[in-house]
Amino acid sequence: MSGLSFAGGTGILVPRAAAPLIAFAGDSITAMAPYSTASVIANHPYAPSSWLIPMLGQRARTEHGLNFGVAGDTSTMLLARIGEIAACPADIVCVLIGTNDVNGAVSAATFATYKANLIAIVDRLLNAGKLVIVTPPLPRNLAAGSQNNRRLLHAMREWTLRLQWSGRRNLRVADAALEYGDPLSDNYAPRAGYDYDGLHPQSRGAYEIAKALHRVLDRLLPPVPQGLVSADDVYDATYNPDGNLLINGILDGTGGTITGAQGLTTTGSQMATGWKLTFNAPYSGATALNGLAVVASKNTTEEGLPEQVFTISGAYTGDVDSSFGMSQAVGSLSRLSVGDVIECTGEVVLDPSAAELPLVSPRLGLAISYPVAGSYRTTDMHWVANGYAPKEGYKLLLRTPRITLPEVPSAMTFGVGFCPRQAANTLPNNAVFRIRRLALRKVIS
Structure with missing residues (x-):
């Protein structure tokens, strides 16, 4: 042991x-x-x-x-x-x-x-x-x-x-x-x-x-080690080799991008700088989400930590695994080398709601394309066709499995996503998810 x-x-x-x-x-x-x-x-x-x-x-x-x-x-x-x-x-x-x-x-x-x-x-x-x-x-x-x-x-x-x-x-x-x-x-x-x-x-x-x-x-385990989250927590090969490889993992600012909503309402949305609000149909020909209101906003916690907030409401249609969330393309891939071990982390909070949400577990994902080996995708909490999020709310620290790079990637995208439950066409008003502390790091032994 x-x-x-x-x-x-x-x-x-x-x-x-x-x-x-x-x-x-x-x-x-x-x-x-x-x-x-x-x-x-x-x-x-x-x-x-x-x-x-x-x-x-x-x-x-x-x-x-x-x-x-x-x-x-x-x-x-x-x-x-x-x-x-x-x-x-x-x-x-x-x-x-x-x-x-x-x-x-x-x-x-x-x-x-x-x-x-x-x-x-x-x-x-x-x-x-x-x-x-x-x-x-x-x-x-x-x-x-x-x-x-x-x-x-x-x-x-x-x-x-x-x-x-x-x-x-x-x-x-x-x-x-x-x-x-x-x-x-x-x-x-x-x-x-x-x-x-x-x-x-x-x-x-x-x-x-x-x-x-x-x-x-x-009650038996030591407290969660929060670590220092700051704008200076960035990768530096000499002085901070396990620093954050993401742009603005602290989620500061409001200069992000609001993309096409595929039939969803996003009026008034704001995204953290370097991030974009994304909507995804899972496969070619799938019916994308339609009719749902997804409003992205920015907030600051009591500790002064920026967070990205999603407020969702309304009725919707769409195929299973259609999703909404936030993502960014990871740049400067020359910072990575063959044999590097990487992992992603992020904190997701669901505010208490009036009823259980027909929305299954959050997903933290990393899509990697290689010049030779093709694509690789890893996730933590994986969504499925059925299931409900608890109404009393929860707080999760998600972490992807560690990935050893077989070659330097040609492209890499980091994302946090949420998937409404298939065939459940209503969500209670003001269901709120909060995203904090997003990071992609090399694992330094």
């Missing part, structure tokens, strides 16, 4: 060289996770793991290989492969298991088996030196005729909540049921809009599960 150690019997996380690694163990709810291909590395906002890391301000990290979710797994099946998880390099393991234990015929022995399995899972991970965070089985829609299954699921949750008082050091429980479940449902179902099939969370439900994990880890 490279990220943390535990101080005495207090369970306080003491960071070492790097942010602690988190692994996730469970069934299909966990398996809806970060994925990767040769050209795209992205996070699925239906996965709690995709929300947790940005919510923690990147104070912890995860990797594709640290997702140990397997669709259909019971607690017995997870226990059978716990050795692989215990041996992984993660410092923290989040465990969510049990819903498949009650998916079908049950008996009194089902509960005893679950308890024995979970204790064995937890003890194996604790003995391997992990901090273990267990999420009790989540509410799910168990319809008429499944009364025994529903009652058993309740018993499993209550017993798991008490497990953190069993005397096991470095064990925590993160309960998401109160926020995730509908207390008035006869079927113990999730709240409306939190799932898409009575069991699996969509982005709103995944957010609530991550929020429960965040409540545990936020």
Whole structure:
């Protein structure tokens, strides 16, 4: 383990060289996770793991290989492969298991088996030196005729909540049921809009599960290192080799560009100098966004930090992945060399709103064109066709995966984007996103 150690019997996380690694163990709810291909590395906002890391301000990290979710797994099946998880390099393991234990015929022995399995899972991970965070089985829609299954699921949750008082050091429980479940449902179902099939969370439900994990880890990890943001934070090969490669990453001024809106209203918009307001249809022939009001404005935070603000309202039409946001072409590419490692960061804040927004997770992206190797695109929070942004608002620190340049790029574009949910044609008035601290940097070891 490279990220943390535990101080005495207090369970306080003491960071070492790097942010602690988190692994996730469970069934299909966990398996809806970060994925990767040769050209795209992205996070699925239906996965709690995709929300947790940005919510923690990147104070912890995860990797594709640290997702140990397997669709259909019971607690017995997870226990059978716990050795692989215990041996992984993660410092923290989040465990969510049990819903498949009650998916079908049950008996009194089902509960005893679950308890024995979970204790064995937890003890194996604790003995391997992990901090273990267990999420009790989540509410799910168990319809008429499944009364025994529903009652058993309740018993499993209550017993798991008490497990953190069993005397096991470095064990925590993160309960998401109160926020995730509908207390008035006869079927113990999730709240409306939190799932898409009575069991699996969509982005709103995944957010609530991550929020429960965040409540545990936020108290254990050191504060978010904000760093100094100033106009002098620019790349200099000699004096500031990991300085910002973007023009005006601090987002000062109002000299930016308002581009064609593709049927959207942008009256009164202002963009930070060096940036442009952009709208994008995802593919040739796609129907672009139409009918939505997107007003860009500038603001200054209480700390004196400039921010770019987007206020959105109205009804809209358009194909999935049609988006709006802000971007800039990265100049002076001669500053980059073969083998350089780069990454992008940015802070996104959603103000509280009157209702959940039919707008899925924000995206931080970098499009790179190479003279020989072609194009490469990397994103952090990746949008999908369905899902809602939470109405209470959130603050995320997004970070792209690190990219090693195989050759000097011929073109590079940095962007922050938002995608309205397909087939959801209304947004509450005055939904507000705030963008701060945008940066593209070389990673200096």
